Amino acid sequence: MRALFLIPGDSSLQLQAFPAVGAVADQLQAQVQIVCPPEAVPLWGLHPGVSRAVPFNFEAGTLADWANLLGTIREPDFQLCINRAGGRQVDLMLSMSHIPSRIASGGFSATERVKEPQGIWPCQAWEAWLQPIGVRLEAEVFRLTLPPAELRQAAAELPSGDGPVLLLAPAGGEGDWPQERWQELPGLIRRSLPNLRTLAGGTGTIREQAARMANADVVLASDPASIELAVLLGLPVVALGRASSALPSRQGVQALGRAGQLDGLTSAEVLSALGLA
Known part of the structure; x- marks a missing residue:
């Protein structure tokens, strides 16, 4: 057919x-x-x-x-x-x-x-x-699967160390979580997890982005496509600005904040959603 x-x-x-x-x-x-x-x-x-x-x-x-x-x-x-x-x-x-x-x-x-x-x-x-x-x-x-060679290549490009990997995928633009809070978050997390490693989403080809994300332990994203990709890969994700009804009901997937109104979201709320508060 x-x-x-x-x-x-x-x-x-x-x-x-x-x-x-x-x-x-x-x-x-x-x-x-x-x-x-x-x-x-x-x-x-x-x-x-x-x-x-x-x-x-x-x-x-x-x-x-x-x-x-x-x-x-x-x-x-x-x-x-x-x-x-x-x-x-x-x-x-x-x-x-x-x-x-x-x-x-x-x-x-x-x-x-x-x-x-x-x-x-x-x-x-x-x-x-x-x-x-x-x-x-x-x-x-459903789970999106990627070729092992692409996953290995992305793993080889991770920051050195053996700590957990947090991938950050901001949407950018008006109404997103402020840039300065995205930037300060890894430092706040390292107070309790000094070996934290961070990755930036949204760079490279879509295949490279997917392989990089698949190597993360958790995703924090306001970018709509990154949220969907994290869900399809089966990863834990905190989705900023996404309604709970627009996400699957499963452990590790959490909605936080309202779309277009993320500037009022505190770092403490995000840390709590990540289970790090």
Whole structure:
């Protein structure tokens, strides 16, 4: 079987789809292709169940762009399309495709419409799109695995020592936890854990970022994509500015503070969330 996912949105939204894509690939023995924004194509290279990621600008695609995309998705013989995009152009394109099963939350091209769940962990919310094709989703079970060679290379680049590794991934910009508090935090932690080692997230290729994070013992992040990546890797993470409902209910995963209002969060509160107060 060949399955096509149309997924607009930023990196965090792409990562939220990883467990669902994995479930379709595994349970239907499907060859999966993804249509996503150009900047997300390298991200999908991390997913072992994806054979190809097709770059497409959902926001600014012209009629010619949509026609070219139609030609691209007509070439393989897809039996299934799960569509998270909206608008008349995508509906026209899918209506002219030969894909027999087209699942979406709306639009005239859908052969099956689903109701989008509210107030639950976004990774698990994807189950609504999988139910019509009989695919079960246990998003919490999914773990992103990386090649051992990449993990070893990242481990070799860790700061020297044998202490625990804390990866810091600030989002930056207005409303984030102030930069000076990010900078002072490692020193505060070393008062009780003098052998603490720290890493900075967000540098290098996405594969390098993922391998570096996988070598951490705990992640403190306000960057949305880093939070999602830490969750998929199964790491303990304190997610700044993330609602509890947007995270899995498991030990080691904790929400702290409100998005856009992190400047009032104290270092003592963050240390407490990390279990170091």
